[in-house]
Amino acid sequence: MHHVIIGAGPAGVVAAEHLRKLDANCRISLIGDEPEPPYSRMALPYLLIDKIDEAGTYLRKSDGHYDRIGVEVRNDLVVSVSTSDRQLMLGGGGKVDYDKLLIATGARPTKPPIAGTDLAGVHSCWTLADARQIAEHTKPGAKVILMGAGFIGCIILEALASRGVELTVIEMEDRMVPRMMNHSSAGLIKSWCERKGVSVLTSMRVAAIQQDTGAHPLSVQLEGGASHPADLVICATGVAPNTELLQGTGITIDQGVLVNEHLQTSDANVFAAGDVAQGKDFSTGEYSVQAIQPTAVEHGRVAATNMASGHDMVHAGCINMNVLDTMGLVSASFGAWEGVANGESAELNDPGNYRYLNLQFEDDVLVGANSLGLTQHVGVLRGLIQSRFHLGHWKDKLLNNPTQIMEAYMAAAQGIGKA
Amino acid sequence: MLKSLHISPDKCTGCLQCELACSYENEGVFNPAKSRIKVFTFHQEGRFVPYTCTQCDEAWCMQACPVDAIVVNTATGSKDVLADVCVGCKVCTIACPFGTVNYSQDTGKVIKCDLCGGNPQCVEACPTAAITYVDADATGLDRMRAWAGKTDNAATARA
Known part of the structure; x- marks a missing residue:
């Protein structure tokens, strides 16, 4: 069984590693078109402030990592895919046959339709x-x-x-x-x-x-x-999924490469993951391109599981979430932060201290949140959204004081403080 | 046999010795704000609940890290942050559904419980044995894992 992964970003690397965990004997090829070892675009801002060197951006740090787990990393550009022959054509002139293919080609920055974006500088x-x-x-x-x-x-x-x-x-x-x-x-x-x-x-x-x-x-x-x-x-006006490679293959492309709950495209032997994939959104149930690190990793893991022989995993969808540090001010968003029809919301607005928290509920379930100036326990917002815990009377407490998210979570998860 | 923290909220008096011990061990200061374990107070119920990382199998934080800065400590099973590798991007802090990986603005890195390398100081400091360090199988870890499984997006994995 030859698994071929196009794209050496987080989705591709996690998929390769997960495939190896599930199948000690399969052949795994990871093809990337940038000359460096697989690295993280997320880390580039920290390179720019000299917090790390280039090696600090690499997705995996130990020497010989890919050799050790038996993943063949190739630096080449895939120029075309033949799904009928299950074969890739490489820019370097070679061909690669695959049994299962993962499209993890990511996204690329787009330029606005104005004059001068091609100028030096x-x-x-x-x-x-x-x-x-x-x-x-x-x-x-x-x-x-x-x-x-x-x-x-x-x-x-x-x-x-x-x-x-x-x-x-x-x-x-x-x-x-x-x-x-x-x-x-x-x-x-x-x-x-x-x-x-x-x-x-x-x-x-x-x-x-x-x-x-x-x-x-x-x-x-x-x-x-x-x-x-x-x-x-x-x-930095936006990014677009790198779907061109699949044009003409008959594989369904919408905003990105459309995948089902198995991260499988309309071709049963071809999967997609990460910024290129249009997968299920946990909050809306609809299919969208999220283009975020946690989704890339989750997609990589689920796609690999379904590519491996004898495994089957149904994916409930990824929560769209982001965390951002803007000159020392930390903000985060989770799920349906814009709210849902007939929902309720709680807000803490403390502009003098640059602190803000907004919770969005559907009935007594947390479905989305925005936070600003908070760095402690923010992950529990994800936990509450993803577990779909019924908050009961804790919802009223949160409407009065939205900062009690940890207490509400513990009440729901561990039964503490349930009246 | 791996060991893990076992927390009995009914024994906790809210004295915060665990928070002080944790911050001193890890940050060199007695400052509960820098503790990796946190005692939550339920005023109406008169309850105190110590809370920290369960070192869950899913290791959401470790999976989400884009630079390989969170690794499994094979001796203790804890998931440890490598401070010299962490870039401070905070993706782990939103990925962890338990809210137990936190960003420190002082250091520009994230912090989480690492079981003090196998000698957790919160346990040493707790005067009422509300926090103990015992064989993992005896701690109700299964319940934690059941919850972690429920949280897993891939809810219906079949081998």
């Missing part, structure tokens, strides 16, 4: 190669424009600011991290960043990026006429 922050470029061009005092204040924009924001640059963030939505945090908490993130000396423009679009002959090589034109000089423009 306009970068994404997605790969180790990007990070090296950014590190080189962010000398203290440099004028840097960050386009996009979504999750990825915000996670590199601190790294940029700490390099001593003069930073301006431009976000077209009406708040920062609009797909992660509600208005109140996102507003606090914005004011926090501004207090730290970062200029944040929301509800603002970039019209074009132009070359400039003045003191700074670039000029960023905003809609409405203003322009900002820049030495470097970072584009």
